[in-house]
Amino acid sequence: MTDFDGLTAVVTGGASGIGAAVAKTLTERGAKVAVLDVNPGDDGIRCDVSDDTEVRAAIAAVVERFGGVDVLVNNAGIGAQGDVAGNDDAEWHRVLDVNVVGMARVTRAALPHLKNSGCAAVVNTCSIAAWQGLPNRVLYSASKGAVLALTLAMATDHLDDGIRINCVCPGTADTPWVGRLLDAAPDPEKERAALAARQPMGKLVTADEVAHAIAYLASPLSGSTTGTALAVDGGMYGLRPRPRVPGAE
Structure with a gap:
């Protein structure tokens, strides 16, 4: 596919995991891709999304190199474990600053350039944690719930600017x-099996699967899709299959 030909995409957290898969997918589909990351590698641009000065400098570097910004993938984020008492105030502020305010910072810096694009799209990496009560993930879940709300509010605000804003929920x-x-974990293989089993399809999601969903939302071919939260979760959000019983038909 060449649906991103002539477009410039910015991917935060683009040096590893889902972000790296997104950068690869968009490049293969014709985009010029700028990877922003705290550890960007040889061809990326250093960017700590918790630092507004660094964010603005990174976006300016992208515009200088490529001439504009058409697609922004807000993927940078950090995790957190524990119940509501499991993290102190400093950790709450740190995670929310990266996972939520970081997306606002990068979008704010890119906004004037997105407004000048005829194919502007923003995709935020949210999570199934935004709408499912996962154990020992209170802080992380709170941050991703905020990302979902942020996505919908931004999508509304920028309808008249022609900027489509969606999120993917892996x-x-x-x-x-x-x-x-x-x-x-005390038993990594047992924990991996438990994580796979809680998703109805019985397997972990791959980074490439999430990347293809992000590409769908960002593509000019999806010109009527905005304010959408797309689950890539093996059916976890909507399906309630009967428990599998070993030996049962």
């Missing part, structure tokens, strides 16, 4: 971050 994905969580 289930548990097989990414480096999840890998680190599994490595820290």
Whole structure:
């Protein structure tokens, strides 16, 4: 597919996991892709989304290099574990600053350039945690619930600007971050099996599957899609299958 020919895409958190898969997919479909990350590698642009000065400098560097911004994928984010008492105030502020305010910072900096595009699209990486009560994920879930609300509000605000704004809500994905969580578990293989089993399709989501969903939302071919939260979660949001019983037909 060449639906992104001539378009410039910015992907935050684009050096690994879902972000790297998004950058690869958009490049294959014709986009000029700017990878923004705290560890950007050789061809990316350094950007800490919690630092407004760094964010503005990164977007300015993208515009200088490519001439504008047509697609913004707000993917940068960090995780958190624990119940409501599991994190102190500093950690609450840190996670919300990156996961929520970080998206606002990058979008704010890119907004004048998006307004000049004829194919402007923003896609935010949300999570199934925005609408499912997951155990020991209170802070992370709160941040992703805010991302869902942020997406809908921004989509409304920028209808007249011609900027489509959507979000993708992955289930548990097989990414480096999840890998680190599994490595820290007492029995990593048992924990991996439990995470896969809670998704009705019985497997973890892949980074490529999320990337293709993001590409769908960002593509000019989806010109009537805005204010949408697209679940990529193996059926976790909407399906309630009967429990699988070993040995049962």
